[in-house]
Every structure is written in C-alpha cells, then in structure tokens.
Amino acid sequence: MSNLQYLHGFGNEFESEALTGALPIGRFSPQRVNYGLYAEQFSSTAFTAPRADNRRTWFYRIRPSVMQSDYSALDTGLIRTAPSNEIPTPPSMLRWNPIPMATQPTDFIEGLVTLATNGSAAMQAGMAVHMYRANQSMTERFFTNADGELLFIPQQGGLRLHTECGVLEVNSGEIAVIPRGMKFRVVLLDHEVRGYLCENYGHPFILPERGPVGANGYANDRDFEIPVAAYEDREGQFELVTKFMGQLYRCELDHSPLDVVAWTGNSVPYRYDLARFNVMNTVSYDHPDPSIFTVLTSPSGTAGVANIDFVIFPPRWMVAENTFRPPWYHRNVMSELMGLIHGVYDAKETGFLPGGMSLHNSHAPHGPEAAVFEKASQVELTPQRYENTLAFMLESRYVIQPTRYALECPERQQNYLDCWAGLKKQFTGATL
Numbered sequence: 009m010s011n012l013q014y015l016h017g018f019g020n021e022f023e024s025e026a027l028t029g030a031l032p033i034g035r036f037s038p039q040r041v042n043y044g045l046y047a048e049q050f051s052s053t054a055f056t057a058p059r060a061d062n063r064r065t066w067f068y069r070i071r072p073s074v075m076q077s078d079y080s081a082l083d084t085g086l087i088r089t090a091p092s093n094e095i096p097t098p099p100s101m102l103r104w105n106p107i108p109m110a111t112q113p114t115d116f117i118e119g120l121v122t123l124a125t126n127g128s129a130a131m132q133a134g135m136a137v138h139m140y141r142a143n144q145s146m147t148e149r150f151f152t153n154a155d156g157e158l159l160f161i162p163q164q165g166g167l168r169l170h171t172e173c174g175v176l177e178v179n180s181g182e183i184a185v186i187p188r189g190m191k192f193r194v195v196l197l198d199h200e201v202r203g204y205l206c207e208n209y210g211h212p213f214i215l216p217e218r219g220p221v222g223a224n225g226y227a228n229d230r231d232f233e234i235p236v237a238a239y240e241d242r243e244g245q246f247e248l249v250t251k252f253m254g255q256l257y258r259c260e261l262d263h264s265p266l267d268v269v270a271w272t273g274n275s276v277p278y279r280y281d282l283a284r285f286n287v288m289n290t291v292s293y294d295h296p297d298p299s300i301f302t303v304l305t306s307p308s309g310t311a312g313v314a315n316i317d318f319v320i321f322p323p324r325w326m327v328a329e330n331t332f333r334p335p336w337y338h339r340n341v342m343s344e345l346m347g348l349i350h351g352v353y354d355a356k357e358t359g360f361l362p363g364g365m366s367l368h369n370s371h372a373p374h375g376p377e378a379a380v381f382e383k384a385s386q387v388e389l390t391p392q393r394y395e396n397t398l399a400f401m402l403e404s405r406y407v408i409q410p411t412r413y414a415l416e417c418p419e420r421q422q423n424y425l426d427c428w429a430g431l432k433k434q435f436t437g438a439t440l
C-alpha cells in the first residue's frame with residue numbers, strides 16, 4: 009500500500025472515481041447514479057458560505073450513511089472537550105515529559121488522552137490538544153468526530169488513514185488533516201505509534217496569506233496530497249464511534265462505512281510533508297516573529313487573530329548579524345502550546361523532549377533557558393545550519409486550559425522554571 013496515489017492541491021475542486029463512470033457528469037444528483045450508487049452531500053460549511061470559504065463534497069456510495077443503528081453512549085476515557093472547567097488553569101509556565109506509550113492492547117480511539125482545551129466545541133471556536141498512543145489497528149471499527157477537524161502530527165511511527173475519500177499515509181515529519189464529520193479508521197504502520205492530535209473546533213485550516221512574499225513560498229498549495237477514491241465493499245459486524253459534544257457514542261453497522269466509490273468536492277482529507285515547507289527567515293538581523301513559520305491557520309473572524317496557527321520550527325539556516333538568534337524573551341496575549349517531533353529545539357536544549365509539550369498561556373513570560381542565553385550571547389555569528397530539529401506550535405487567541413490529567417500526571421515537570429534559574433544580572437551600569 010506504500011504506492012498509494014494522491015491528487016495535489018489545496019482547497020480546490022477535486023474528483024476521483026474508483027470505478028470508471030461512477031462519477032455523474034454535469035450534475036451532482038441524477039435520478040439514478042451509475043452502478044446503483046447513492047448520492048450523499050457532505051457539507052463542511054454552511055450552504056451559503058462565500059465561495060472562497062465554501063467546502064463540501066459529494067459522495068457516491070454503496071449505502072447512504074443513514075443505514076446505521078441508533079447511538080448508545082461509550083466511556084469517553086481520558087478525552088475532554090471544551091468548555092472543560094474541571095480544574096483551574098494556572099498562569100504558570102508549564103512543561104511535560106512525553107506521555108508514555110500504551111502498554112495494553114490499544115487502538116487509536118482507546119489511546120487518546122486530552123492534554124488541553126480552549127474555546128467551546130458547541131460554539132465552534134478553539135481546539136483540543138490530544139496525544140494518541142496505539143498498538144492495535146482499527147479493522148472492524150471506525151471513528152468520526154462531529155466536534156472538529158483533526159490535525160494529525162505523528163511523533164513516532166506511521167499511520168494509514170482509511171477515509172471516506174480514500175487512503176493516505178502519514179509518518180513522523182508529515183501531517184494529515186481529516187475534515188470534521190468524515191468517517192475513517194486508523195491502521196498502524198509500526199508496532200506502536202504516538203503523536204499529537206489537534207482537534208480544531210473552529211474554521212477549517214487554510215493556508216495563510218503571503219503578503220509581500222508574493223505568489224510562492226511558505227506551504228505551497230501543490231504540495232498538499234489528497235487520496236484517490238478507494239472503497240470497501242465489506243459486510244459483517246462493524247462499529248462506528250462518534251464524538252459529539254464531547255461524548256463518545258457507538259452505533260452498529262452491517263457494512264463498512266468506507267463505501268464511497270467516487271467523490272467530487274473540496275472538503276477532503278489531506279497530508280503534507282513538513283520538509284517541503286519553504287522557510288522564510290531574516291537575511292539581515294533579528295529573529296522574525298514566529299508567525300513567519302505558519303503552515304496552516306484557522307481564522308477566528310477577527311483579521312490576523314487566529315483561532316489556531318499551526319507553526320513549525322524546521323531545519324534552516326541562521327545568518328542574522330549582530331543578533332540574539334534564538335527566539336527572544338517575550339510575553340504574548342496569544343497562548344502558545346508547543347510540541348517536539350524530533351531533535352532539539354533551539355531555545356531549550358535540555359528538558360524539552362520529543363513527544364513532550366510546553367504551554368505558555370496568555371502573557372506567561374518565556375524564552376531561552378539560561379545556558380542557551382549564555383551561549384547565544386557570546387557565540388561568534390557565522391552562518392549556521394540548524395539540523396535535526398522539528399518543533400511545532402499551536403498558537404491561539406483563546407487561553408489554553410490543561411486538563412486535570414495534564415496538571416496531575418507524573419510527566420508534568422514541576423521544576424520547569426529551574427531552566428531560567430541560572431540567568432544572571434548582566435547590568436553593571438556601564439555601556440558595552
């Protein structure tokens with residue numbers, strides 16, 4: 009399955025058919041669809057959303073989605089959904105070691121643990137940040153999330169995502185996004201996997217504007233990959249797990265719900281190799297604001313103020329002259345949650361581990377640890393290539409609230425602030 013086919017682009021009208029002639033021509037809903045398929049529209053935006061924002065896909069499937077049993081509630085385990093006020097949010101700077109891998113047989117749904125939420129799923133604003141850990145593939149059960157679209161950020165091991173639009177694979181260093189409400193199952197490409205999962209309650213992710221950068225650069229549209237139609241014509245006993253308003257439900261199916269033979273539209277799952285990000289950076293002085301590394305953004309409705317910015321810190325050249333090159337000390341009205349996919353992050357050379365996480369909420373002071381400050385203040389500023397590093401940030405206008413699990417788990421670093429304890433008073437009253 010590693011020779012999967014993909015379409016290319018971002019947000020455009022795609023179409024794909026697994027059987028020749030399955031896709032109606034010239035209309036979406038003919039009186040009879042070829043091959044005896046049912047037509048079903050999948051709307052990801054309001055019917056009347058402006059054309060530039062409008063997202064929907066037409067499925068041509070073996071059975072319509074209404075053919076399912078009624079729902080019954082399932083234990084939600086460690087999954088939390090905003091608004092979640094189960095524990096007060098401290099103003100503190102916070103950091104965690106990696107959440108351990110699963111030890112019992114665990115599939116993608118069972119291994120989900122929510123570390124933070126903000127906004128409100130019901131109000132379609134904010135997000136949740138989960139970790140997934142799994143060692144079992146989903147074969148007879150499927151998942152759909154009515155509360156938000158899902159951004160997969162694999163940290164260890166690869167996934168094959170079987171979706172209504174087809175199959176895509178995503179490995180560490182890549183990301184994948186599945187639209188809100190789309191059905192899928194997760195097959196593991198490795199014995200055990202772990203990764204970050206951002207659940208976006210708000211506006212679907214889009215590519216940020218480029219401004220004076222021009223027509224090319226940052227994440228280029230053509231590098232996003234969309235699966236081709238691939239259907240399962242399986243009958244038997246299946247389970248569909250649905251997350252709705254924070255609660256998990258299950259229903260029974262006598263067939264696989266991934267039975268879409270052809271589809272056309274622009275609400276689709278996609279993957280992106282973060283190594284293809286065209287990194288912009290200074291060639292004169294100062295560290296630019298990290299927004300220059302934005303891969304995807306979920307707008308909030310206020311121009312320039314994101315519901316979520318997904319930002320990466322990839323390998324890159326640093327050439328700034330007469331500059332403190334690491335990210336500067338700062339306090340930010342926006343809230344910043346960071347994770348590390350692999351390697352070492354330039355502002356924190358110890359303690360911020362692959363699979364770990366840090367959280368600096370609105371106006372929490374943060375910046376380089378003491379040792380990094382000392383080194384970066386003294387080092388000779390020759391051109392330097394940052395290698396073996398891939399960190400990311402989820403930045404939001406809404407305060408990010410850790411779950412009770414996150415605040416009380418043993419992986420929380422109670423001594424995080426010690427990383428700044430070695431900063432010394434440099435002031436002498438004399439000029440340099």
Ligand code: FE2
Pocket residue numbers: 338340344368374
């Ligand atoms: Fe920051």
